[in-house]
Amino acid sequence: GSEMCIRDRPEPYPLLQGRVDTDVCIIGGGFLGLTTALALSERGTNAALLEAAEIGWGASGRNNGLVAPGLKRDPWQVRRKLGAERGDRLLRFSGAAPDRVFELIDRHGIDCDADRRGWVQAAHSKRALKVVQRRATEWQSLGVDAGMLAVSDLASELGTDVYKGGCCYAGGGSINPLAYAHGLAQAASMAGALLHEQSPAIRIERQQGLWIVVSPYGAVVARHLLCCTNAYNASIEPLQGTVIPLRTAQVATRPLPQDVAATILPGAAAASDTRRLLTSFRLTADRRLIMGGASATAGDEHPGLLRHLHRAAATRFAGVSPAHWEFGWSGYLALTRDHLPGIVRVDDNFLAGVGCNGRGIAMTTAMGQTLADLVGGKPDSESAVPVGPPRRIVGFGWRRLGVAAGVAGNRLLDRIGSLR
Numbered sequence: 001g002s003e004m005c006i007r008d009r010p011e012p013y014p015l016l017q018g019r020v021d022t023d024v025c026i027i028g029g030g031f032l033g034l035t036t037a038l039a040l041s042e043r044g045t046n047a048a049l050l051e052a053a054e055i056g057w058g059a060s061g062r063n064n065g066l067v068a069p070g071l072k073r074d075p076w077q078v079r080r081k082l083g084a085e086r087g088d089r090l091l092r093f094s095g096a097a098p099d100r101v102f103e104l105i106d107r108h109g110i111d112c113d114a115d116r117r118g119w120v121q122a123a124h125s126k127r128a129l130k131v132v133q134r135r136a137t138e139w140q141s142l143g144v145d146a147g148m149l150a151v152s153d154l155a156s157e158l159g160t161d162v163y164k165g166g167c168c169y170a171g172g173g174s175i176n177p178l179a180y181a182h183g184l185a186q187a188a189s190m191a192g193a194l195l196h197e198q199s200p201a202i203r204i205e206r207q208q209g210l211w212i213v214v215s216p217y218g219a220v221v222a223r224h225l226l227c228c229t230n231a232y233n234a235s236i237e238p239l240q241g242t243v244i245p246l247r248t249a250q251v252a253t254r255p256l257p258q259d260v261a262a263t264i265l266p267g268a269a270a271a272s273d274t275r276r277l278l279t280s281f282r283l284t285a286d287r288r289l290i291m292g293g294a295s296a297t298a299g300d301e302h303p304g305l306l307r308h309l310h311r312a313a314a315t316r317f318a319g320v321s322p323a324h325w326e327f328g329w330s331g332y333l334a335l336t337r338d339h340l341p342g343i344v345r346v347d348d349n350f351l352a353g354v355g356c357n358g359r360g361i362a363m364t365t366a367m368g369q370t371l372a373d374l375v376g377g378k379p380d381s382e383s384a385v386p387v388g389p390p391r392r393i394v395g396f397g398w399r400r401l402g403v404a405a406g407v408a409g410n411r412l413l414d415r416i417g418s419l420r
Helices: 031-042 075-082 084-095 097-108 126-141 151-158 177-190 302-316 360-375 396-417
Strands: 018-027 047-050 119-123 146-149 165-169 194-196 203-207 210-215 218-227 244-253 270-273 279-283 289-294 325-335 342-347 350-354
Touching (some): 018 031, 031 047, 031 360, 047 218, 075 084, 075 126, 084 097, 084 360, 097 177, 097 360, 119 151, 126 146, 146 151, 151 165, 177 194, 218 360, 244 302, 279 302, 289 302, 302 325, 342 360, 350 360
Parallel strands (some): 018 218, 047 194, 218 350
Antiparallel strands (some): 119 165, 146 165, 244 289, 244 325, 279 289, 342 350
């Protein structure tokens, strides 16, 4: 079956109606909410999940499908920020995160075109190659299977010769992200979680030590509240301004002719490059090329982003012509101030997972287990993902302006960087 709009959507989950009493209320039906609901249900904790739109409607259904280990920050930066012991714990956790994704897919038989042939980080300049090499060495010392690719191997692995070198992370890969979200939802539901679609949380109240989450036609009453909305959490007051939403877009071709498809990424599941405004690409099970990239929140220019990605594809793959493009879509991912993921403790029994900074599939999947552990009483100090109070990003109201200026600067830096 084709993997775009054509794949059948499972039966929708019902609207929340009336009062539901449960242990844990989860707001947000993306990877983080779903994996948390699954982990809680499997250990016998009752959970009810509210999704304002449809399962996977936000970043979980709109991303590029890359399953990559690690973080946006390099190991040395993480240790400098968190200290050696806490830094290492987060690093090992993130390095192993892709394994969690593929384990869940295997265990629950999720049909989402999982491809485990590795994720390649390709260097767009000689200078970037040095960074990629250092990064690979650091991750190797943390037990991550990472191997440098010679320039001569790049064309056969990636199908393009525009890069100066790269590193293959063997544990990475790609999936159809929306199909993965649907599979997680089904697994969570079968394990006993109550999932509700078209059920936005319009008000949150605290009464007699319980959380009351009010939706248009009902309410969930729970001891614990978990907010898993990430880039879409602006309506939840204590989380306002804790992340910067960054617009990211994807474009997909129609299924490519066999001979053209055979030349794209013959040796790996997916690749991303080192430009500041990163471009990533993969080939789907039905031979579509998907190119993805992030841009400014400023102006939120959807058409401009799509054109940028069409150009990026043309410079990398000669066989892909403008006539091949069929779909384009965009949405938001969440950036945190320190570019590290975190768990926000808003209140005793109110937690939120934030900021995967573009490494969401593996990170949210692994973080779901962590949230379930914290609900179960594990101390914050033992969590691999740092737990702390909400921290607002200074100047949040000006973010459109700031991000726009930053992105214009990054385009320039990319252009200068590729001249070296």
